Amino acid sequence: MYILGVSCFYHDSSAVLLKDGKIIAGAEEERFTRKKHDAGFPINAIKYCLKEAGITVKELDYVGFYEKPFLKFERLLSQHLEMFPFSYWSFYKSIPSWINEKLRIPHLMKKKLGYKGDILFIPHHLAHAASSYLVSNFNEATIMTIDGVGEWATTTYGYGKGNEIKLEKEIIFPDSVGLLYSTVTAWIGMSVNNSEYKVMGLAPYGKPTYYDKLKKVIDIKEDGSYKMDMSYFDYHYKLKMPSKKFIEEFGSIRTQKEEVNQKHKDMAASVQKITEEIYFKILNNAYKKYKCKNLCVAGGVGLNSVANGKITKNTPFKNIYIQPASSDSGTSIGVACYIYNVILGNKERFYMDNAYLGPSYSYEEIKKFLDDNEIKYKILKEEEIAKKTAKLIRDENVIGWFQGRMEWGPRALGNRSILSDATNPKMKDILNLKVKHRENFRPFAPVISKEDVHEWFDIDQDEELFMLFVYPVKKDKRKIIPSVTHVDGSGRLQTISKEQNERYYSVIKEFEKLSGVPILINTSFNIRGEPIVCNPYNAYKCMMGTGIDYLVMDRFLIKREDNLKDAWDSEKIAKD
Amino acid sequence: MRILKALKKLHKVVTGTIINIVNFILLLPVYFIGVGITSIIAKLFKKGFLNLKKENKKSYWTNNEVKKGEIEDYYRQF
Numbered sequence: 257m258y259i260l261g262v263s264c265f266y267h268d269s270s271a272v273l274l275k276d277g278k279i280i281a282g283a284e285e286e287r288f289t290r291k292k293h294d295a296g297f298p299i300n301a302i303k304y305c306l307k308e309a310g311i312t313v314k315e316l317d318y319v320g321f322y323e324k325p326f327l328k329f330e331r332l333l334s335q336h337l338e339m340f341p342f343s344y345w346s347f348y349k350s351i352p353s354w355i356n357e358k359l360r361i362p363h364l365m366k367k368k369l370g371y372k373g374d375i376l377f378i379p380h381h382l383a384h385a386a387s388s389y390l391v392s393n394f395n396e397a398t399i400m401t402i403d404g405v406g407e408w409a410t411t412t413y414g415y416g417k418g419n420e421i422k423l424e425k426e427i428i429f430p431d432s433v434g435l436l437y438s439t440v441t442a443w444i445g446m447s448v449n450n451s452e453y454k455v456m457g458l459a460p461y462g463k464p465t466y467y468d469k470l471k472k473v474i475d476i477k478e479d480g481s482y483k484m485d486m487s488y489f490d491y492h493y494k495l496k497m498p499s500k501k502f503i504e505e506f507g508s509i510r511t512q513k514e515e516v517n518q519k520h521k522d523m524a525a526s527v528q529k530i531t532e533e534i535y536f537k538i539l540n541n542a543y544k545k546y547k548c549k550n551l552c553v554a555g556g557v558g559l560n561s562v563a564n565g566k567i568t569k570n571t572p573f574k575n576i577y578i579q580p581a582s583s584d585s586g587t588s589i590g591v592a593c594y595i596y597n598v599i600l601g602n603k604e605r606f607y608m609d610n611a612y613l614g615p616s617y618s619y620e621e622i623k624k625f626l627d628d629n630e631i632k633y634k635i636l637k638e639e640e641i642a643k644k645t646a647k648l649i650r651d652e653n654v655i656g657w658f659q660g661r662m663e664w665g666p667r668a669l670g671n672r673s674i675l676s677d678a679t680n681p682k683m684k685d686i687l688n689l690k691v692k693h694r695e696n697f698r699p700f701a702p703v704i705s706k707e708d709v710h711e712w713f714d715i716d717q718d719e720e721l722f723m724l725f726v727y728p729v730k731k732d733k734r735k736i737i738p739s740v741t742h743v744d745g746s747g748r749l750q751t752i753s754k755e756q757n758e759r760y761y762s763v764i765k766e767f768e769k770l771s772g773v774p775i776l777i778n779t780s781f782n783i784r785g786e787p788i789v790c791n792p793y794n795a796y797k798c799m800m801g802t803g804i805d806y807l808v809m810d811r812f813l814i815k816r817e818d819n820l821k822d823a824w825d826s827e828k829i830a831k832d
Numbered sequence: 833m834r835i836l837k838a839l840k841k842l843h844k845v846v847t848g849t850i851i852n853i854v855n856f857i858l859l860l861p862v863y864f865i866g867v868g869i870t871s872i873i874a875k876l877f878k879k880g881f882l883n884l885k886k887e888n889k890k891s892y893w894t895n896n897e898v899k900k901g902e903i904e905d906y907y908r909q910f
């Protein structure tokens with residue numbers, strides 16, 4: 257039985273294919289179109305899923321969509337009815353896409369995909385809840401979903417047991433902690449639905465001096481429910497987020513020319529504190545009700561790895577599962593699994609313990625690409641790959657690491673990664689100079705061999721599969737791995753075992769032999785402002801447009817310096 | 833080749849602008865008559881569409897009314 261889950265038209269479109277209850281393929285559309293956060297119909301992602309399964313559209317048994325479009329449209333109309341006559345510009349900007357696309361999903365599926373069957377529409381927060389709980393390894397769990405907004409709901413909690421899910425309580429639009437975070441992101445002069453993670457990275461540089469002022473904007477109850485004073489916001493009827501009153505209270509919106517200053521850092525720290533307060537209050541309240549120590553989180557706010565890393569310290573929850581694409585792109589998983597497990601009643605659930613759901617390229621395909629383009633390379637023996645890569649990393653090189661199937665979700669987890677030396681104090685600057693050109697306040701993340709994690713981090717879990725939790729680096733170790741230790745002494749780590757990804761793991765262990773440290777910097781393999789690389793062409797182009805020194809693609813070792821005929825400057829096109 | 837590319841770009845800009853102008857004009861009556869009249873009548877009857885009022889309740893949680901339904905319920909877009 258084949259089930260296709262689709263999510264699109266808000267941000268980060270994606271598609272996932274289930275075969276007899278197992279996820280066999282999944283990808284975000286942006287990886288194929290090379291348009292970051294592409295919200296368009298995920299035709300390329302769907303085609304990839306079908307190709308991976310070797311089937312045609314006709315063989316799909318069910319197709320599911322990640323929300324109820326008419327309910328979302330009802331919310332949109334309500335916004336205009338409430339705010340008339342002040343919302344015309346937003347009405348004019350949004351209505352055409354509703355008429356042409358969003359209200360015509362079955363028509364689009366037929367036109368773009370050739371799918372003529374019925375479509376199942378799963379309520380958005382239920383799709384979020386399913387995207388985490390149904391692919392977790394828990395047989396029962398408390399569930400919290402928290403995002404910008406779905407149809408109406410913005411925050412929910414409930415319970416999953418066996419193959420059943422019940423979301424019991426909700427907070428609805430316009431009250432939304434996700435949109436509050438986005439408003440502050442916009443106020444700091446960063447892009448909404450994109451740069452919220454930068455605000456999270458900025459927070460440790462500040463003090464939550466605006467916390468009390470923000471409390472005037474949002475009233476938080478002991479049970480985690482909250483209500484916002486909407487006079488501080490414009491997002492319910494305009495295309496901008498903070499209102500005039502917000503600006504009067506907190507100061508003007510940062511312009512692109514203006515440096516990020518202490519005020520912005522303090523505001524980031526304050527909104528992070530508010531978010532954590534809501535997070536933990538909801539969870540403590542939900543725990544009182546369900547008394548279950550397993551927790552599943554989903555929704556865009558679930559990508560807040562700083563808050564995630566503090567859950568076990570601030571609540572009674574002991575085991576936490578968050579699916580790697582916690583935001584909207586991940587709902588296509590939720591949709592497909594909800595159809596299979598809940599609607600069709602199949603009890604056996606799929607446990608998602610890795611994120612390698614995307615396309616892979618064979619040795620022959622990569623060789624053909626390299627030969628056709630007259631790219632110089634060396635072929636390594638299998639046993640040489642890890643040793644050679646580790647040595648290059650130790651020698652201060654930046655490595656593009658392209659192996660196996662592309663990751664699902666926003667994080668590179670060892671198949672489309674840039675790897676470098678975490679022990680080198682200069683490496684953050686080197687990476688920023690050569691490739692990333694990031695704001696200086698943003699940290700790089702560590703990957704560590706699973707068995708060593710307790711020696712290096714204060715972590716109460718045995719593994720962290722998807723880089724969704726920030727934990728403190730042990731105090732005596734911070735100086736040893738300066739490039740992955742954030743200003744507050746923390747790191748957003750990934751653990752990896754031999755069984756999960758042998759080549760990736762082996763590089764870490766070989767690096768340990770050279771340095772005594774089983775940790776590398778792992779950052780996403782992409783040009784600034786572009787999606788993570790998908791195919792060999794993207795990877796090679798990225799290396800030649802940046803300062804990446806070597807590309808290890810399957811068993812091929814490609815040195816940038818040997819191929820300078822293809823060099824170009826990616827910063828000329830870089831956005832963001 | 834370059835001319836062709838420039839023409840293509842120009843064509844895109846021109847059609848985009850025309851579509852925007854037509855949309856703007858067509859949506860004006862929809863908004864100011866359709867949405868406007870409904871909104872005014874609703875407000876006369878004190879009907880609100882979004883909860884924007886300040887209130888101080890003990891809890892702001894509301895019940896999620898989504899029940900697990902039959903498969904037919906999921907075929908609906910609402």
Ligand SMILES: [Fe+2]
Nearest residue numbers: 403405556584
């Ligand atoms: Fe969402």
